[in-house]
Amino acid sequence: MTTDAALEKLTKEVERLNEHRFIRVQNSWWRLILFQFTRGLAFGLGSVVGATILVSLLAWWISQFEFLPIVGEWAATIAKQIELSE
16 A cells, blocks of 8 residues: 555545544534533433432332331331322
8 A cells, every 4th residue: 555545545534534423513612512411411311210210119119118117117108108199
């Protein structure tokens, strides 16, 4: 491979990389800010939904243990409130 052919191949590869979506987002401040904001919203929403499901399952599971005097009553109360709200 000659130097000119290698240079041409490298030039085409750099052009192809510059057309990639990630590079286009990184080249514009507004696109980068919008992308990061959207990413943060998605992460926050996923965290809240996941934590809600996890805590509700944990509260339901603990409410099944009636031999735990304080925690069992507390979880049973939460389970009753959840059932009433539905």
